[in-house]
Amino acid sequence: MNRYFLCCLLFLCIEFNSTPDSGFWGFFGHKKINRLAVFTLPPEMIGFYKHHIRYITEKAVNPDMRRYIIEDEGPRHYIDLDVYGENALDSLPKWWEDAVEKYSEDTLMAYGIVPWHIYKIKNYLTTAFRSQDADQILRLSADLGHYVADSHVPLHTTKNYNGQLTDQVGIHGFWESRLPELFSDDYDLFTGKASYVEDPQMRAWEAISAAHAAIDSVLRFEQELTNRFDESKKYGFEERSARTVRVYSYDFSNAYHRKLDGMVERQMKSAIKMTGDLWFTSWVDGGQPDLDPLMGEPPADTLSPGRGPLFRLRKHESGEDIK
Numbered sequence: 001m002n003r004y005f006l007c008c009l010l011f012l013c014i015e016f017n018s019t020p021d022s023g024f025w026g027f028f029g030h031k032k033i034n035r036l037a038v039f040t041l042p043p044e045m046i047g048f049y050k051h052h053i054r055y056i057t058e059k060a061v062n063p064d065m066r067r068y069i070i071e072d073e074g075p076r077h078y079i080d081l082d083v084y085g086e087n088a089l090d091s092l093p094k095w096w097e098d099a100v101e102k103y104s105e106d107t108l109m110a111y112g113i114v115p116w117h118i119y120k121i122k123n124y125l126t127t128a129f130r131s132q133d134a135d136q137i138l139r140l141s142a143d144l145g146h147y148v149a150d151s152h153v154p155l156h157t158t159k160n161y162n163g164q165l166t167d168q169v170g171i172h173g174f175w176e177s178r179l180p181e182l183f184s185d186d187y188d189l190f191t192g193k194a195s196y197v198e199d200p201q202m203r204a205w206e207a208i209s210a211a212h213a214a215i216d217s218v219l220r221f222e223q224e225l226t227n228r229f230d231e232s233k234k235y236g237f238e239e240r241s242a243r244t245v246r247v248y249s250y251d252f253s254n255a256y257h258r259k260l261d262g263m264v265e266r267q268m269k270s271a272i273k274m275t276g277d278l279w280f281t282s283w284v285d286g287g288q289p290d291l292d293p294l295m296g297e298p299p300a301d302t303l304s305p306g307r308g309p310l311f312r313l314r315k316h317e318s319g320e321d322i323k
């Protein structure tokens with residue numbers, strides 16, 4: 001099952017879910033990360049972002065929603081490092097043009113491009129600040145927070161993204177949706193102030209590297225607990241939107257969460273910090289414009305990431321491009 005299909009299935013048919021709680025950071029996690037990143041910003045920026053905090057929060061999930069309608073959106077959320085061999089982090093070119101030259105764009109798109117896409121969106125955001133385009137600043141800020149958050153999820157950096165290769169199907173949403181929903185109220189997500197990032201492209205790779213290093217623990221701990229828990233104790237049922245869905249039980253989730261020893265909290269916190277850092281860096285690189293005159297209405301409620309040639313849209317069934 002490919003990722004696009006997986007996400008559609010989860011979004012539309014959760015009551016048929018035989019793979020408990022699969023998803024993506026969960027809408028809950030993405031919104032929380034974008035929202036909290038606002039509070040890392042300096043005085044020159046925070047007024048504008050607070051004014052639009054509802055938009056920044058709600059639209060944190062736009063890139064996932066776009067996966068259903070935009071060609072090429074899917075690969076922007078992950079990178080299957082392990083398809084490039086044992087030492088992928090050393091052998092994969094860090095810059096997009098070099099990577100295309102070595103592997104071809106088709107190959108890169110087939111296995112995910114999130115670290116390069118973060119850098120690309122950061123540059124678009126810089127341009128939006130330079131041209132003082134409030135709509136674009138907001139859309140791209142919301143998007144950037146999403147991709148940064150995805151780059152912090154260990155299972156977004158492996159071809160075994162949902163445990164499908166190790167008989168652990170469902171672990172993706174378990175880690176990034178179920179655990180934060182159950183336990184993040186107790187997290188300390190205070191990150192301090194945003195700081196300038198000298199090399200955003202390398203910063204994206206650092207995030208990927210840290211996330212990838214955690215995969216072994218993510219998979220192994222779940223397996224160890226599965227061996228200890230009776231199937232009837234591993235799963236439970238909850239009511240969601242008047243439907244009964246199978247979920248990982250509280251006891252199993254709690255045991256796994258404790259074994260992970262703060263990993264989800266650390267990754268969430270790092271995602272918040274990096275999101276604030278890249279918003280701030282884009283603003284600095286964009287000439288530090290005064291944002292006060294830009295406070296107005298948020299952009300129209302649309303999934304569109306904005307203007308420009310960045311996004312190729314899928315053809316509608318009618319044959320018309322979706323606008």
Ligand SMILES: [Zn+2]
Pocket residue numbers: 024063064077146150
């Ligand atoms: Zn995503």
